[in-house]
Amino acid sequence: MKPTTMFNKSIATASLLFVSLSSMSYGQGALAPPSTPNHMTGPSAALTAGGLPQPTMKTLQQIEPRVDVMTLASEANAHYVIARPGSYYLSSNIAASRDIAILVKASSVTVDLNGFEIRRFAGTGGTGIRVANGAYDVAVRNGRVSRFGNGVNAFGIFTEKTKGCVLENLQVTGCTGHGLMVGDGGVVRNCTSNTNGGHGIFADNGSQVISSVACGNAGSPGAGAIWVRNDCTLSHCTARGNTTSGIIAGLGCNLFLCTASENEGTYGISTEGGCTVKQCTADRNIGAGGFSRGISVGEGCTVMECTARENGTSNATNSSAQGVGLYVAGRSLVKDCTLEGNNGDALRCESDCRIEQNTCIDSGIYGAGIRANGDNNRIDGNHCTRNRYGIRYEGQSNLVIRNSAHGNGLALESGNFSGDGAANAIGPFIYMNDISTAGDDRPWGNFTKTPTIGIR
DSSP: OOOHHHHHHHHHHHHHHHHEEEESSSOOOSSSSSOOOSSSSSSGGGGGTOOOOOOOOOOOHHOOSSGGGGGOBBBBBBBEEEOOEEEEEEEEEEEOOSSEEEESSSEEEEETTOOOOEOOOOSSSEEEEEEEOOBBEEEEOOOOOOOOEEEEEOOEEETTTOOOOEEEEEEEEEEESSEEEEEEEEEEESOEEOOOOSOOOEEEEEOOOESEEEEEEOOTSSEEEEEEEEEEEEESSSSSSSSSEEEEEEEEEEEOOEEEEEEOOSEEEEOOSSOEOOOOOESSEEEEOOOEEEEOTTTOOEESEEESSEEEEOOOSOOTEEEEEEOOSSSSSSOOEEEEEESSSSSEEHHHSSSSEEEEOOOOOOEEEEOSSSOOOEEEOHHHHHSEEEEOSSSSSOOEEEEESSSSSTTOOOOOEEOOOOOOTEEEETTTTTGGGTTTTTTOOOEESSOOOOOO
């Protein structure tokens, strides 16, 4: 076959194939849009009756359904007033000259400061954000408040306290009064309250203070930089460098992983009765009064795995009651604590306590490793060294067994074990430096390196 003929047949075959494929494709239809949309959803819903496209952007209310605080009405003493439940946000800083920057009169309100600051620039006193008396379920979060009398007051007054308020991710500084306050059942979370004139953080009954910090706050020595009332929970909180006590808690509270350091009040950490204090630290707190304590708890408390170190006194006179590492009232349990380098007694207890497996070292010139002021205590399995008194029992019917004490004593009236042996039940002494009794198997014996001195 000639080449020209083969080429012509190939062209013809390709043409037939193209025609066949074209006949199988769908028709494009009319290029003009229909006069009426085929359905009411999707792109066609945005066409007019004439087929012209319409805007599809969302309204401002759809994009930001919250209310801008800056659009709200004011009152004579307040820049902005929230009078209805809902969600509100801040769109810029507030430079306040009135007594209150934001006044929340309604319950069930959320205020997002959106990272902005509320600052008093004229006048003194007042409150940055004030939740009205008796309001409840108000949340304030994500911003800064400074230079007012009180920073954020979500407490109300005692006759009309707020309830269930949440303060979260807030920074309050430079207020002449208190930093952050919540009423019953409130929550303070991830907040800092620094260099204020009163309490850094205050929370009323049944509240929680979590992962929050109070530093450099001022006030009376008995007040607390972080102060909670009854039945509260504190965890992962720090109080440092305040001229008040560090952390103060009421009845039935639970403290976990909290730290109080370099405070100048009466206490590093203090609780009333029925509390649990676990894995907390009181370090280098310095009191000025007739007594001061790193950690102090009321009756019926449990203190476990805590550390009290180098707590002292600025008082010119010195005693075993000043700079006590850990003080426990009656009917309490203290276990597995480390108490080291405190000016006064490392551990001081009243009556009916169990003092077990603690390490008490390097107390001051008048300090005991363990001082049992009261009666009927069980002092069992502790280790005391380099104190003036190792274990000193001053009450009656105390049981002192299985302890180790050596290297204690600076004078004849002191020693490793000291007190009235006739009035208390003291386990036998096993002298570690006496080779003949090094293998003594008396299970309730107390171990000591040198003979006891001056037992009365």
